[in-house]
Amino acid sequence: MGTLLLLLGILLLAQPARAGSLIENKSYTSPKTTIRYSLWGGTETVEMNRIICEKFVTAHPDIAVDASVYPWGQYWAKLQTQTASGLAPDVISIYTAAIGIWVDRGALMPLDALVQRAGLDLDDYYQAALDNFIWDGQIYAFPLEIALAGLVYSIDRLEESGIPPEEWPKSDQSLSWAEYETLARRLTLKNPDGSIAQYGMAGGWSWNPIMFRHRGGTVLDRQVDPTRATVAGNEALASGIIGVFEAMYGHRYHASPETVNAAGLSGDSILLSPKFAMSFLGPWTLRNFQRAGVRVGLSPPPHGPSPQQLISVNAVGIYAGAKQPEAAWKLVQFMASEAVQPIFGQRLRGVPVLKSAKDALINNDYDIKGCEAFLADLDIARPFRSDTNTYVPAAVDKWSQETERLLDNEYDRRLFALQKNYPNSPLTNDAYNAFSDQMSAFVAATVRNRLPQLQQQLDAAFARAHRQEPSPFVRTALPALILGALLAALAAYLFAVRRQHEVQTLPQPQTNWAAYLCLGPWLFGFVCFTVGPILASTLLSFTEWNMIKAPLWIGAQHYVDMFSDVYFGMGLEKTFTYAAFAIPISLIGGLTTAGLLTSNIRGADVFKAIFYFPSLFTGAAAAILWVNMFNKEYGIVNRLLSLVGIAPINWLDTDHAFFTVVLMNFFWIGGATIIYYAGMKQIPRSLYEAAEIDGAGAFRRFFNITLPMLSPVILFMVVMTTIGAFQVFTPALFFASDSSQIGAPGDALRFYSVNIYDEAFNNLHMGKACAWAVVLFLLIFAITMVQFKLSKRFVHSEG
């Protein structure tokens, strides 16, 4: 015990002091008050942020700023866990699409009183930008800069195509959609076999919604109707969606998301790849191209029949639990002031929200010409607000991905069929044109047919988020029933196990205090870290709780909702399927290898060690290695398969990712090998010798001696593998681009445990996550019990 305490002491001392902050790790003065501020971005943001913070601490010597810059995906993941743990920064960066969610969660403080007291004249700011952050009549964040996008084209690609500079898009005049399409198609180059060598356009930032809007369609944002989907019967939207898919899979002058992903670049840096000629990007991407030596030109977005520019606005809000709200507001106000606003333009982060500062973008610090292109659409700017319902964008994504996959496969199939007609010569012009026209017609028909499905999925998403007022039965009776069932299960378990162990129970009923002291560490952990939390989880599962506001009792509503939740069934299906592969792989792989090793061979110990070695690597490093080896383009697995004439497979896409994760289990059979090997070694040789004398062949010996004698070991391994398989999580994390995307690609890796993590730490639905976790526990419990029951029949025991 003393050692324990000593160690805890060491632990305390050894904690590195919490020095400054994260990536940009600087305290700017040594003052009385320190406020924490975090934002997303890359190197440029860090640099800009340094300038702003230095200015701020000069103006306010009594306040220090501890600023952190994260990459986009990590920023949101961090903010979730930080708010959940009460450690959110005082000043939170936020943007249009996220504001509703965070206001709903109660993470942001209303700023009205502060704005009024500071005497800010809101007319000095773009109204469209301010509108974004007014929620229920109150302003929850102050806008800083507007993300407006423009058509960005690679000058090199245009020069290569021999397009004279006079015909390049102009920075002060937008193209029409027809002109844009002609240009994009001209910049799309085909290989002799009909595959695409260079795409005219790669989507970029909010391209699709803008296409829908320009055709007069409305998108799914809060301004349309926050309570239901508006897809069915919306002909303008339909034509917009068809237009987008036609460009990607019909005439294919627009790179599909799959193609962009395969290039290994994020959308913001897509023009670094010479495979793409244009994209639709914001000013914040330009410096990156300049640094990489990619020359780009700018033009306002093309204009259609009902031109609108959807804008996202970046803002700063104050954390509802901020310890220094006054000091935090000073920073917010400072960033919205004349002193700082031009910096956002000069550093090309976005259009300053202060009207008088907008020209700073044109005269930016990097001497990038043509930025007036971004200002052209300010007058037709509409906020791109999304709903607080996080399931809705997920439903749209899912539908789009399914449609993309369908069209992509059809495109590949048709092109392959066409190529077979031209084995040794380039495709003829006519054949290719006929092919792409047919493909276009197919795209239009398919997308149109699938639109009702989108409507359905959206309705389901809205229904999923809309929690019904729990009935009295659900509110009180059902929780009691569930608790009762849990207790009954526990009692049944104890009863069953006690009976099994009855014979071994010795009549030694004495109280041995030293013994209880020995058990102390475990008892402490059992009560505080196991039983307590399980009870807490069970109680929390009857509440709605986001860790920010107080839990709200809703009874067993989460359990009721579960059955109508697509992810519940999907999670179970994926998990069971995974287990159904993992268990036999471990069983058969382990038995086979152990069988080989016990066949009286030389060097069995060396082989054993080699077989076991890979199973040590189950974590991050192995997942990274796996993702690399199975890459379609540069992965070694496809190279090896090509040696035996198998066409490249995209192992990491929606169709195959699950299978690829299952394959990892072959890599881990070694653990089972060792245990089965040891088990086989313990079987008395005399049994085999006797069987051999009786004339039993190798197979009969295996089935009649080895298997029965090994059965207790097999049972143990099966139980352990099952428990492990039900908790599979790490591969899903590394197959997704970051933890907020967990489950990707598509929903391929939405294991049950992934859903729990996603609900808890990405959606902050703690109550729901607890309910799902309780069900998982019951499942594992039930399955283990069944396995033990079955074992009585099949397992040989030398009792």
Add this chain to the structure above:
Amino acid sequence: MDASRIGLYAALFAITAVLLFPFYWVLSSSVKSREGMAMSPPAFYPSEVRKESIEIAADGRVFSHAGNDWLLLARSEDKLNGGEEMGDYYVRLNADGPSQLVAWLPNAAVQPQPTDQRIYRFPRAQVHILENESRIAILAKMVRQNEEQNRVDELLFAVPAGSDTVADILTFHNVPHTEIRQWHFRWANYPETLAGPEAAIGEESTGFFTYMRNSFFISFLAVLGQVLSSSLVAYGFARLQFKGRELLFIFLLATMMIPGQVTLIPLFSIYKYLGWIDTFFPLIILHFTAGAFNVFLMRQYMLTLPKELDESAAMDGCGTFRTYFYIILPNCVPVLIVVGLFTFVYTWQDVMGPLIYLDNPEYRTVTLGLEYFRSPYVDNRHLLMTGAVLAMLPVAALFAFFQRYIMSGIATTGLKG
């Protein structure tokens, strides 16, 4: 040796090859350059395309157009375009030598440059082999749409090895050619990885050594906690008699079934209440409360020790704890090593815990560090593999060192005691 035994060994070696191949791949990839990483199809060994520096006398063929200097590579009447407008193929020049861009410029637009008697360097021109097996260094390449046939034409501008005048520049039109690959080890991956993920985009980074230190620190304490607490608890279950022993042991076994997710959220709240978020405590504390599996493992082992050990210790006047510490523990070294190693391997590779509880980059573990190498802004694939090697190394080293103990230790886990 008969055929069946040959088959047996063949099967064993085949399995060995399959299982070890990923390790070969991660090691070899860890010294690949970014270019080597992105090769398609991938090379089996770390390689790059062979490159040569070509120096060429401009020989009066430098022109200016649109504010840039251009070097004339080929005249269009030689071959290629066939359009109505006459023009030539140029490569744009910059201060350091020619860039790789090629443009077709109309003749009327270009102006001769007076100062054109310089030598131009094509640094790192790729060496390719043509279909007729001659070697060329590619100065520039151009892919153009062929309007008539609606397909792409590839134009190569190249010189045979050893050429030094513009007159030697050859143009090839749709000629099959393959790059020459050669061994290339990029050892700089290691220092760059060790510098940390942010260093790759030119920012300050806490660096990989810090991650290693953190991971070692957490894993070391976890091992210590697990070894001490589990052995003590196992000792209680294996060697001592007390009321409720069977029942408690059943509870202990039952906790193995509890998925981590069930306790995750309440534990998170407890740690939050204690102010332990963004510290190492949540990652260590549980290891001091004895893991069920480890207790089970150690109990099985302790049951095999002869009863006389305790009895003679008691006769020598040892109390319960002294017997544990001086008699039982020294006899359990193999199983302690196994438990320690399992704990180390588990904590070293844990992703979920650090992801949820750690925030400050000063505290990042190796697994989190790897996560941060997957930057959306830079292509870090090569450093990621180096990071994977660094993350695997300690586990591999411990395995190599304690291999014997592990093999026998694991074997006992599955066997009934």
